[in-house]
Amino acid sequence: MVRELVTSGKYDLFFNLCDGGRDEKRAGVDVVQALEEMNAAFTGSDSHSFEPSKIDMKLMVGSSGVRVPNFVLLENAESLAKKCRHLRFPVIVKHLSGYASVGIHKDNRCENLEQLKTKVVRFVKEFNHALVEEFIVGREGTVLACADAQSPHGVKVFRPLMFHFLDSGDDFAYFDKKWTMECNEKAYGFLPAEDPAYAGIIDMARNAYRNIMSCVGYGRVDFRIDDKNGEPVFLEINPNCGMWYSEKDGGDFADVMVKGDPTWNHERFLQNAISRALREQAARKPWYFISHDKHGQFSTRASRNVPAGKCLFGDAVHPIPVVSRALFKVGEDSPSVGCVVCRADGIHEAVAIRHSCEPNMQFVHGRTLLFAAKRNINVGEELTVDYATLRDEAMPHFACGCGTKNCRSVIFAVPAMPRTVEVKTMRKMLREKKRIWVKEKVDREAEQLLRKKAAGGGSGGGSHK
Structure with missing residues (x-):
């Protein structure tokens, strides 16, 4: 269906509100993948950051200095x-995915090992798994972020919302509470800019959006403010979070944050998207x-x-890490050697x-690599x-016919070596390898000549009979 809409040529852009998770029977990442395959313009997250796991989120933001709760996956x-x-107790048991607070109920908070064991067994x-993390005692809130060239560091972070409904005895937003509450001023309130945690929350949201979503689409970051030290703690980010709900339904948290910003509104948000x-x-x-x-050989231009x-593979334009591979026919005396750059995720997309x-290109480092333009x-x-x-190192030596002024005539694979190896040592090693290769080539040619002479002599003897 998506491919038919794209190929119809009737639409310049697709406004994507699909947010179904992998375990749900709703449209989700499959729609995004189809749009990407057809290179259609669409709003929202791309397939790489559509539904990251909570562990992926923690690793990507935690490595950048953002505080995350200690955890274990069981x-x-x-x-x-x-x-x-x-x-440290209390702890909370969660699903690895972050969509719609799935699996989060009031009894997911555990005060001791006995409660935790009971919950983990059921979960x-x-x-088939249980993510257990330390429960951060304190206030809980959420904040919307999107890419915007006019904002600091290219990321617009809206005013954070704090959940007031947690003041009624519930100390976290579990599934039933989240989906039965009314989205109104009794349920939430904007965090004052003078709050000591305000600047830290903005910085945390910006880092989470950049590191997890790579500044593509928009997402809502959930957080808690630790009562012990007032420090914001990252919980998760919700790519393609719910938006554009009708006003009679009270909207959603993201809608509230867009409307509550004095310099933004839904029209500007839409134009930016x-x-x-x-x-x-x-x-x-x-x-x-x-x-x-013209010779029937592959050429990439x-x-x-x-x-x-400029980095040419393995960067934002080609976001999957790539691996170089030497290709050649096994068993040939004088093999022809080729090279392909493949996606490291196993999908067949070779160059x-x-x-x-x-x-005109060079490797930046290693076999899992970046290509960079050596010149314009x-x-x-x-x-x-x-x-x-x-x-x-599996690549065989081969004769070069590139025709450049500095052609080396014979190309040898250079093994990975420590950076401390001197250039003289490298050149000496290559000269020795070339000498051995030339000798082996001469020996092979002499052997082939003897075989031809022997074959010719045999046929000649037969003709005299």
Whole structure:
């Protein structure tokens, strides 16, 4: 259905409100993946950050200095005391996914090991896992973030909302409470800008949005303010959070934050989302194209000008990490060698890159790598790299015919070496490898010549009979 709508040519952009989780029978990431496959312009999160797990979130924001609760992921309740020995009670049991507060009920907060064991057994039986994390005693709130070039660091963070309904005896937003409460001023209130935690919350939300969602789409960050020290603690981010609910239904938290900002409204939010979607569509267009040259060999060329130093694979334009692979026929005396750049996630999306002794691209580091433009690359220019820098020790030596001024004639695989190795040592090693290769080639040619002579002599003897 999505592909039919895209190929119809009737729509310039798709406004995506689908937010179904993987375990739900609702449209979700499959819609986003179809839109990306067709390179259609669409609002909201991309497929890479549509539904990150809570552990992925914690790792990505925790590594940037944002505080997250201590946690452990369990598959059963065995040796529970040992597995949770680094946690302090109270703790809370959660689902690995963050959508719609699934699995979160009032009894998920546990005060001791006995309560935790009872809850974990039931939770694992229903969901096959249980994420146990320290419960942060304090106020709870949420804050909306989106990409905006006019805001500090390119991220617009709206005024945080604090949950008032937690003052009625409930100390966290569990599923039933969240979906039965009325979204009105009795349920929430804006955090004053002079609150000591305000600046920290804005900074936390900005970092979470940048590190988890890569500044694509919009998301709502849930947090708690620790009563002990007043420090904000990241809980999770909700990509493609609910928005644009009717006013008679009270809207949603994100709607409230947009309306409550004196410099923003829904119209500006929508225009910003559209402009970002069109920009991201342009960024997704490949900067290269693959074809055959006049000799029937694969050739990859630039489809637009590329400045020197720009990362070409493995960056925001090509967000999946990539791996270089040397390709060759096994068992050939004089093999022809090729190179492809493959996605590291196993999906078949390969780019063929040919060798040159004077390449226009270079590896930044290792075999799981970044490619960078070594110099300015013009539209239509073939993309090349020095195969000797592949660091693939399985690659055989091969004769080079790149035709450049500094062609080395024979290319050898350079093994990964410590940075302390001197250039003289490297050159000496390569000269020795070349000498051995030339000797082996001469020996092979001599052996082939003897075989031809022997075969010719045998046929000649037969003709004299």
